[in-house]
Amino acid sequence: MNQVLEEKQNVVIKFAGDSGDGMQLVGTQFTNNTASVGHDLGTFPDFPAEIRAPQGTLPGVSGFQIHFGSTEVYTPGDLCDVLVAMNAAALKSNLSNVRKGGILILNTAGFDARNIKLSGYETNPLDDSELSTYLVYKIDITKLTREALIDIEMGVRDKDRSKNMFVLGFIYWLYNRNPENTIGFIERKFKNKQNVRDANIKALKAGYNYGDITEAFSSRFKVKPARMVSGTYRSITGNPALALGLIAAAQKTGLQLFYGTYPITPASDVLHELAKHKNFSVKTFQAEDEIAAICSTIGVAFGGNLGVTGTSGPGVALKSEAMGLAVMLELPLIILNIQRAGPSTGLPTKTEQSDLLQAVYGRNGECPMPVIAASTPSSCFEVAYQAVKIAIEHMTPIMVLSDGYIANGAEPWKFPKAADLHDINVSIVKSKESEEKFMPYLRDENLVRKWALPGTEGLEHRIGGLEKEEITGNVSYDPDNHQKMVKTREEKVELISEDIPEQTVDSGKDHGKVLVLGWGSTFGSIKSAVKELIDEKYEVSHAHITYIKPFPKNLGNLLKRFEVILIPEINNGQLIRLIRDKYLMDAVGYHKIKGTPITKNELKEEVLKIYPKE
Amino acid sequence: MKIKAPVKRSVKATTDRNNAGLTSKDFVSGQEIRWCPGCGDYSILKQMQTVLPQIGVDKKDIVFVSGIGCSSRFPYYLDTFGMHSIHGRATAIASGLKATRQELSVWVVTGDGDGLSIGGNHMAHLLRRNFDINVLLFNNEIYGLTKGQYSPTSKQDSITKSTPLGSLDHPFNPSAFALGSDGTFVARAMDRDPKHLQEMLKRSYDHKGTSFLEIYQNCNIFNDGAFFSFTEKDVKKQNTLFVEHGKPMIFGAEDDCGIRLDGTRPEVVEITEEVSPEDLWIHDENDPIKANILIRMESVYPGGNFPRPFGVFYAERRPRYEELLEEQIVGAIAGQGTGDLDALIAGNETWTIKE
Numbered sequence: 007m008n009q010v011l012e013e014k015q016n017v018v019i020k021f022a023g024d025s026g027d028g029m030q031l032v033g034t035q036f037t038n039n040t041a042s043v044g045h046d047l048g049t050f051p052d053f054p055a056e057i058r059a060p061q062g063t064l065p066g067v068s069g070f071q072i073h074f075g076s077t078e079v080y081t082p083g084d085l086c087d088v089l090v091a092m093n094a095a096a097l098k099s100n101l102s103n104v105r106k107g108g109i110l111i112l113n114t115a116g117f118d119a120r121n122i123k124l125s126g127y128e129t130n131p132l133d134d135s136e137l138s139t140y141l142v143y144k145i146d147i148t149k150l151t152r153e154a155l156i157d158i159e160m161g162v163r164d165k166d167r168s169k170n171m172f173v174l175g176f177i178y179w180l181y182n183r184n185p186e187n188t189i190g191f192i193e194r195k196f197k198n199k200q201n202v203r204d205a206n207i208k209a210l211k212a213g214y215n216y217g218d219i220t221e222a223f224s225s226r227f228k229v230k231p232a233r234m235v236s237g238t239y240r241s242i243t244g245n246p247a248l249a250l251g252l253i254a255a256a257q258k259t260g261l262q263l264f265y266g267t268y269p270i271t272p273a274s275d276v277l278h279e280l281a282k283h284k285n286f287s288v289k290t291f292q293a294e295d296e297i298a299a300i301c302s303t304i305g306v307a308f309g310g311n312l313g314v315t316g317t318s319g320p321g322v323a324l325k326s327e328a329m330g331l332a333v334m335l336e337l338p339l340i341i342l343n344i345q346r347a348g349p350s351t352g353l354p355t356k357t358e359q360s361d362l363l364q365a366v367y368g369r370n371g372e373c374p375m376p377v378i379a380a381s382t383p384s385s386c387f388e389v390a391y392q393a394v395k396i397a398i399e400h401m402t403p404i405m406v407l408s409d410g411y412i413a414n415g416a417e418p419w420k421f422p423k424a425a426d427l428h429d430i431n432v433s434i435v436k437s438k439e440s441e442e443k444f445m446p447y448l449r450d451e452n453l454v455r456k457w458a459l460p461g462t463e464g465l466e467h468r469i470g471g472l473e474k475e476e477i478t479g480n481v482s483y484d485p486d487n488h489q490k491m492v493k494t495r496e497e498k499v500e501l502i503s504e505d506i507p508e509q510t511v512d513s514g515k516d517h518g519k520v521l522v523l524g525w526g527s528t529f530g531s532i533k534s535a536v537k538e539l540i541d542e543k544y545e546v547s548h549a550h551i552t553y554i555k556p557f558p559k560n561l562g563n564l565l566k567r568f569e570v571i572l573i574p575e576i577n578n579g580q581l582i583r584l585i586r587d588k589y590l591m592d593a594v595g596y597h598k599i600k601g602t603p604i605t606k607n608e609l610k611e612e613v614l615k616i617y618p619k620e
Numbered sequence: 621m622k623i624k625a626p627v628k629r630s631v632k633a634t635t636d637r638n639n640a641g642l643t644s645k646d647f648v649s650g651q652e653i654r655w656c657p658g659c660g661d662y663s664i665l666k667q668m669q670t671v672l673p674q675i676g677v678d679k680k681d682i683v684f685v686s687g688i689g690c691s692s693r694f695p696y697y698l699d700t701f702g703m704h705s706i707h708g709r710a711t712a713i714a715s716g717l718k719a720t721r722q723e724l725s726v727w728v729v730t731g732d733g734d735g736l737s738i739g740g741n742h743m744a745h746l747l748r749r750n751f752d753i754n755v756l757l758f759n760n761e762i763y764g765l766t767k768g769q770y771s772p773t774s775k776q777d778s779i780t781k782s783t784p785l786g787s788l789d790h791p792f793n794p795s796a797f798a799l800g801s802d803g804t805f806v807a808r809a810m811d812r813d814p815k816h817l818q819e820m821l822k823r824s825y826d827h828k829g830t831s832f833l834e835i836y837q838n839c840n841i842f843n844d845g846a847f848f849s850f851t852e853k854d855v856k857k858q859n860t861l862f863v864e865h866g867k868p869m870i871f872g873a874e875d876d877c878g879i880r881l882d883g884t885r886p887e888v889v890e891i892t893e894e895v896s897p898e899d900l901w902i903h904d905e906n907d908p909i910k911a912n913i914l915i916r917m918e919s920v921y922p923g924g925n926f927p928r929p930f931g932v933f934y935a936e937r938r939p940r941y942e943e944l945l946e947e948q949i950v951g952a953i954a955g956q957g958t959g960d961l962d963a964l965i966a967g968n969e970t971w972t973i974k975e
Contacts, residue, residue, distance in 0.1 A: 284952035286959035305716030470704025
C-alpha cells in the first residue's frame, strides 16, 4: 500500500523498556544513523543505577531520548512525539512526557497481568481511555520477533534479546531510514557468533518489513537534513570527547598522557575510551582507590608528564587533600569531575550541577584552583584541551566540570583538525642555568614557577606539602612568608584571566532587559528558550560561562548592562553565590534539583515571570 | 636439602658503581635536620648517604618520596630529587612517577603509621603490582610526630597517650603484611647495625621490583628501647638471627644455637656434636612458604624461644608493572601503528555538509 510521507521539522523519540531490553543500544544506533543522514540532534540516555533492577518495575526502566531535526537542535527535547514502551512500567514512567496526540508504540507482550501489577497500574492501560488522546500502536513485538527467528536454532530467551532490533527496524521504517549502518554494526560486533548475528539482523529486517507490509500505519515521516554550518561532522558524547581532548593535548605537547583513576559512574567511560588508545602512548592506571588515583598523577606531574585523574563528586571529596598538595607543589594536573546528583552516593546515574562550590572551595586551607566547565558533549574536547593548556602554562592543578547529562548525551560535532589546535607552551628547565643553587619557587611575571624534572643534572630539589619559603622552596614557618605565599598562590590563579577569552553573549544583544546566565549542561535548554523568546520579541540574552575560576575579566561589566540576571542551575544555587559574592549584584536563581535537565519550556516560563514590566 | 641457586642480581660492575667520585657528603642537602637528638633516623640517613654513592646511579636520577611522620622528613636531608607528600600516599605518588619515568631510581620513605595504617591500602597494592620502587619502612612502634600514640605495630597492651589502659589492637607483622601482599622482596634491618643496614639498602636497590625493607628505629622520646633486646650488644646475639641465602640459621651468644625445621615446624636447637650446622634450616630466600614460617615463627610458637630474624627473608623475580605497562604500549603501536590524531578525532563515521 502507499503510505503518506509526512514531512516533519523536528522529532523527539523516546525508547523505553526494562534495563535488560537493550534500549541504550537502540538509542545509540538510531543516533548514529540520524547523524549520518545530516540531522542536527541531541540525546539523553536515562538509566537506572542498578545493572538489572527488578524486571517490570518502575525503577528498572531504562530510557533513551533523541531529538533530531532539520533545524538547529540544542536539547534532547522537552516532550516526546514518539514513545516506544516495551512494557507497562516504561509507559507509566514516560507517558507524562509525551505530547498530546503523540505516537505510542507499545509492546503488548509487556502488558500482561504481571507487568501491569509490577508497574502499579490497576487495570490494563491498553484498554484504558487514558490513551485515547494518543495515536496508539499495539504490537506484540515479543511474538513477532520469535516468529521472525523461527528458523534460527537458539533458546527462546536468547531470541527475545533481539526484540530491541525489531523495534529499531520498525523505527527506521517509520522515519524512512536506511538501516545499513546498524547491519554493519551487528556484523562487526557478532562476527564470531553467527547465530546471534543472524538473529539480530533478521529481527531488524523483520521490524522494518513489518512497517512496510502492515496496513495499520498510515503515514511515515521524513525529516530534511539540517542546515548546518558546512564542514565534516561526527557524532560525539561527552566522555569520549574529554578523552580525545586529552590525547590531542598530549600529542601537541609531546608529553606522555597518564590517566590514573578509579571506576565511578558517570566518569568511567573516560577511562574506557583512553584505554583503547594505547597506540597514542596513553598510559591508563586503574588505581586501588580515588586517593591513589590522584596521587599517582601527582607523581607523573613531578616526573614531567601529563597527569590526569577523573571521577565524580564523591571521588573529588576523597581527592581533596591531594589536590591541596598539588596546589602547594604548583604542578600541572587535570582533575575531571563528571558530576552526578549528590550528596553522598546520591543519585549516581542522574545529572546535577551541584559540585561547583566543592570545585571552587572544597579543600582545606586557602587553596585556589582554576575551574573550567564543559557545556555540551562536543565542548568537552575543547575544554579538556584548554584545561591542559592552563595547567601547564600556569603550573597549577585545574578542575574540569562536566556532568552525567553531558557525559552520556550525543550531538553532532564539527571536529577540528589537529594542525589547527592552539599551541601549548611547555617550559621545562632543560639544564642548570647558573652556578647558583636551583631555586624551585622562583617565579616569572605570571607568578609561575619552573617545571624542573628529576633526571636533570644540578636541579636536585625537594618540594612538599609544608609551607615553603618563597624562591628557595625550603620549609618555612615564618608568619610573613606564609601570608605572602597564600596571597601569591591566589594571585597566580587570578592572573589566568589574562590568558582566557573574554565572556561573550551567545544569543541576543550585549545589553537589555534579561540576561540568562548559565554554566555547564544547561546550555541547550537556555539557548533554545532564549532563541524562542527573542523570536517572540523579548529583550533577552544568553551568556554561558566556561571559565569559572577565575571568571573572564569582562564578566562584571557585561552583567551590569542588563536589568535582571537569571541564573538557572541544576542545584540549589551555586553559581549565583559566586556571582553575588564577586560582583555584589542581585541575581535571580532558578533551581531544579530533580536529577533531570531543565527543559526549555520551564525556562521560558521562568524568564517571563521575572521579565521587567514596562 | 635442595637449595635453589640464589637470585641472580643485576648488580652493575663495580666500576659503574663508582658514581663519578661522589661521596656521602655530596648527598647532604644542607637543610637543618630537625629530628630529636639521639633519634634512630640519624643512623638510617647516614647509612643511606653512604650507600647512595655506591649503587651506581647518577644523583640526578634519584628520587625520594615520603609521606607524613618523623621518617618522612628524610627527603629534605638528602641532596637528590625529593617530595615530602601527604600522609600515607608516598607509595601511590611513587607508582605514578615510576610508571612514566622508568629510568629513575625511586625510593619511598615511610613509617609504621604512614605505611601500614593510613597508607596500608596503597602499600598492599604497590607490593602486588611490583613497581621497581624501594620502600624503607622505619618501624618505631609508636606515633612520634603526633607525640606518642600507639601505632599499628605497637605491641598489644601498650600504654601510650591514647591508650592509658593499654592498646587493644593486635599488631601488624610488617614482613607478613608484605608477603601476604605478594611482595617480591621482603627484608628487615635495624638502625643500630650500620653495616647490615647498608647491605640491606644495597640489596633493596638491586632488587628489580618492589623492595620492602623494614628498619627497626628507636624513638628515644616516646618509645625508647623498644628494640633494645635486638640491638644492644649484651643481648643481641642471643635474640637475633641474621639470615643469609644458602646458609644455616645459626644464632646465640657463642653461635651455639640454630633453627631446625621438622617438616613445617621450626625448633630452636643447640649445636652439639649430634646436631651439626648441616642439619639446620638452610635459608632459601626464594621459598615463599618457608619465608612465611621464618617471619611468623615467634608469634605462631610463643614460648619457642625463637630469635627475631633479620636479613632478606624473601626475594622473587616477577615482571615489574612499569615494564608491562610499556610493553602494552609497544604492542599496541606494533599492532595498530602509531596513533594518527586526525583519524582518532574523526572516529569511524563522519558526514560532510556542503556549502
